[in-house]
Amino acid sequence: MIDATETLRRELVDLLPRLRRFGRTVTRHREDADDLVQISIERALTRAGQWQVGTRLDSWMFRIMQNAWIDELRARARHGQTFVAEEEGEHVGVSTTDTQIDAIAVRKAVAQLGDDHRSVVGLVLVEGLPYKEAADVLGIPIGTLTSRLARAREALQAILSTEGAVP
Amino acid sequence: MTLISDELLMAYADGELDAATRSEVERAIAADASLAERARKQAGLRQRLQAAFQPVLADPVPERLLQAVATAPPSNKVLDMASARAAREGRVARPSAPGWAAWGGMAASVLLGVLIGKVLPDASQEATAFEIAGGQLVARGAIEQGLSTQLASAPVAGATVAVQLSFVDKAGRYCRTFSTATVAGLACRDGAHWTLQNSAPVEGAAVGAMRQAASALPAAILAAVDQRLAGAPLNAVAEEAALRAGWRR
Numbered sequence: 001m002i003d004a005t006e007t008l009r010r011e012l013v014d015l016l017p018r019l020r021r022f023g024r025t026v027t028r029h030r031e032d033a034d035d036l037v038q039i040s041i042e043r044a045l046t047r048a049g050q051w052q053v054g055t056r057l058d059s060w061m062f063r064i065m066q067n068a069w070i071d072e073l074r075a076r077a078r079h080g081q082t083f084v085a086e087e088e089g090e091h092v093g094v095s096t097t098d099t100q101i102d103a104i105a106v107r108k109a110v111a112q113l114g115d116d117h118r119s120v121v122g123l124v125l126v127e128g129l130p131y132k133e134a135a136d137v138l139g140i141p142i143g144t145l146t147s148r149l150a151r152a153r154e155a156l157q158a159i160l161s162t163e164g165a166v167p
Numbered sequence: 168m169t170l171i172s173d174e175l176l177m178a179y180a181d182g183e184l185d186a187a188t189r190s191e192v193e194r195a196i197a198a199d200a201s202l203a204e205r206a207r208k209q210a211g212l213r214q215r216l217q218a219a220f221q222p223v224l225a226d227p228v229p230e231r232l233l234q235a236v237a238t239a240p241p242s243n244k245v246l247d248m249a250s251a252r253a254a255r256e257g258r259v260a261r262p263s264a265p266g267w268a269a270w271g272g273m274a275a276s277v278l279l280g281v282l283i284g285k286v287l288p289d290a291s292q293e294a295t296a297f298e299i300a301g302g303q304l305v306a307r308g309a310i311e312q313g314l315s316t317q318l319a320s321a322p323v324a325g326a327t328v329a330v331q332l333s334f335v336d337k338a339g340r341y342c343r344t345f346s347t348a349t350v351a352g353l354a355c356r357d358g359a360h361w362t363l364q365n366s367a368p369v370e371g372a373a374v375g376a377m378r379q380a381a382s383a384l385p386a387a388i389l390a391a392v393d394q395r396l397a398g399a400p401l402n403a404v405a406e407e408a409a410l411r412a413g414w415r416r
Contacts, residue, residue, distance in 0.1 A: 012236045017224040020232070024223050035251040037232055042239040072248040106219035124181060125216040131183050150174050153212060160215075 005048045011057050012041060018127065022062055025122030026069050028111040036072070040065045059129065063137045066119060073115065109159040117152035124149055171195050171202055173209075180209035227320065227403035231255070296347075297363055304363040306354055314343050314354055314361045318410060320403035331384060333406045336395040341414045344388055351384050353391045356414040365391040 012019075019040070023033030043064050044051070051060050110121055123134040124145075135145040171192060178184050179192045196203045297304040306314055313328030322329065332344045342355040342364070352366035367385035384392075401409060409416075 009236050016228045016232055021220050021223040025220060034229055034232060035248045035255065038235050038251050039248055041235040045239040075247065075249060102215060103219040106215050125213050126220045146174060150177055153177060156212060
């Protein structure tokens with residue numbers, strides 16, 4: 001007999017790599033990302049009854065992460081840590097092929113975006129959520145989502161073209 | 168022809184258009200090279216972002232996240248990032264940190280196949296699994312081999328011994344838990360040997376044809392781990408490094 005919480009745990013195990021990836025996009029920092037994933041798992045399991053088996057777990061988890069991250073940003077602001085440096089020289093992988101150089105440039109470009117834009121980019125462009133799902137995760141109207149996404153894309157194109165990265 | 172905005176091209180690149188609008192955009196793109204270039208840029212950026220963050224998926228998941236999935240919520244206390252960070256940096260013991268005994272129950276269900284390998288034991292090997300050397304029980308045969316060569320983070324299908332956890336004990340030695348179909352134990356590295364610290368029979372060990380290594384460790388073994396664990400268990404990276412170093416520190 002498997003209860004809903006156990007089902008949730010199983011699905012969370014499979015989802016962990018994507019949660020960590022979204023965390024990385026949002027926080028720009030490896031350890032912060034894992035801290036964020038950890039507390040979001042704890043929050044999710046505390047309110048396991050709110051998740052309905054069969055609905056999108058990724059969206060539900062991204063929403064919890066997004067809210068937890070906003071809490072963290074507010075806490076940092078209260079403590080005067082308004083600026084949190086992005087992690088320097090983060091390389092996933094060791095060789096330096098063109099693809100990996102481009103990947104580093106792209107990740108750095110994303111890190112230069114504002115918090116609102118990073119969330120949208122993470123949800124739609126990296127995690128591949130439909131606009132409607134992404135808007136629900138962020139609790140914003142779909143029109144706000146698409147205009148943020150358009151601005152974030154322009155900003156990314158601008159950053160990447162001035163840095164002369166691989167087109 | 169309607170004017171194609173950047174926002175429409177963006178929605179096209181993101182697969183957000185209905186079939187009719189999509190074919191309209193495609194017709195427009197086919198007829199206009201500069202429009203095609205703008206569409207290519209939108210799609211290209213999406214692809215670059217996906218490629219840039221793809222490697223993160225292959226990054227080994229840290230033990231603490233698997234543990235959180237398996238054991239949370241230990242209490243109703245909802246943590247914030249500051250306490251997660253403090254716990255990670257070892258400044259404050261997390262009040263809600265679950266005891267290792269919690270692994271027992273969850274191992275059977277959640278992390279089966281993630282942390283713990285299924286094995287097909289050969290009962291005849293257990294008779295010669297240990298021998299006495301220097302007053303200690305030293306692992307031999309399949310158990311010794313399993314302890315030395317298996318990664319808890321990468322279970323070997325079809326192996327005769329399962330290894331679940333690796334950690335450094337308070338004496339600074341590498342220690343690992345293992346199980347077969349009938350017995351589970353904790354062994355620590357002393358010089359060139361794995362010496363047995365604790366062992367316990369596996370509850371409900373079946374006597375029959377197809378038997379698998381215990382997926383849940385007996386409470387006695389978990390308690391022994393709890394007692395000896397110096398810090399956190401090794402993550403996948405640290406474990407692999409330890410294996411490469413021949414379990415010497």
